[in-house]
Amino acid sequence: MRRNIVLIGMMGAGKTAIGGEVARRLHRPFTDTDVEIERAAAMTIPEIFARDGEEFFRARESEVLGRVLASGPGVVSTGGGAWLRPENRDRIGEDSVSIWLDCDLDTLWHRVRHRPTRPLLQTADPHGTLARLLAERSPVYALADIRVAAQRGDSIEQTADRVLAAIRTHDPAILEDK
Numbered sequence: 001m002r003r004n005i006v007l008i009g010m011m012g013a014g015k016t017a018i019g020g021e022v023a024r025r026l027h028r029p030f031t032d033t034d035v036e037i038e039r040a041a042a043m044t045i046p047e048i049f050a051r052d053g054e055e056f057f058r059a060r061e062s063e064v065l066g067r068v069l070a071s072g073p074g075v076v077s078t079g080g081g082a083w084l085r086p087e088n089r090d091r092i093g094e095d096s097v098s099i100w101l102d103c104d105l106d107t108l109w110h111r112v113r114h115r116p117t118r119p120l121l122q123t124a125d126p127h128g129t130l131a132r133l134l135a136e137r138s139p140v141y142a143l144a145d146i147r148v149a150a151q152r153g154d155s156i157e158q159t160a161d162r163v164l165a166a167i168r169t170h171d172p173a174i175l176e177d178k
């Protein structure tokens with residue numbers, strides 16, 4: 001059994017922040033696939049997009065995700081686009097539980113607007129791009145096993161509490177895996 005707890009959702013939803021907190025509470029290893037991709041490539045994500053393009057990034061992302069899932073059970077935070085690829089969803093669906101951190105546009109925008117680290121938002125109208133990505137992606141994110149609302153006003157600790165409570169309801173055995 002390599003059952004992982006996998007967080008999915010938009011850039012800025014809090015996958016990295018909440019994933020780290022959930023892992024600490026469970027005393028499990030935490031991995032962020034964006035960080036692993038950067039480490040393996042010895043480049044930042046904006047550098048990878050600029051030099052090799054999005055398709056190359058997505059291929060590395062799938063490789064890294066597969067490797068990380070196979071080394072579980074741990075808590076895994078994915079990049080915002082990872083869940084969109086069917087092969088990634090299938091791989092996560094084999095034995096892990098997927099959790100969509102569902103966050104509203106205003107909160108997402110508040111968190112990402114000053115960050116130059118998201119290449120997909122380097123457009124003439126980044127707010128419009130974020131809104132379009134949220135609208136396009138939400139029906140796909142909704143395929144996750146569990147949805148947890150992650151609004152502004154909730155602390156990282158409160159949202160981590162909700163994630164753990166939702167897992168306890170949906171699939172308590174995953175909390176026992178070692």
Ligand SMILES: Nc1ncnc2c1ncn2[C@@H]1O[C@H](COP(=O)(O)OP(=O)(O)OP(=O)(O)O)[C@@H](O)[C@H]1O
Binds near residue numbers: 014015034079080154
């Ligand atoms: N209540 C909260 N829940 C989650 N994140 C919060 C909260 N309050 C503030 N933040 C901050 O919001 C920012 C965005 O969160 P984070 O980087 O975890 O998002 P992400 O989903 O991992 O995005 P990406 O897909 O771009 O990696 C972080 O600086 C985080 O600390």
Ligand SMILES: O=C(O)C1=C[C@@H](O)[C@@H](O)[C@H](O)C1
Binds near residue numbers: 010011034080082
């Ligand atoms: O939403 C996305 O497609 C992305 C989110 C980030 O986590 C990174 O994986 C990258 O910037 C792409």
Ligand SMILES: [Mg+2]
Binds near residue numbers: 016017
């Ligand atoms: Mg992240």
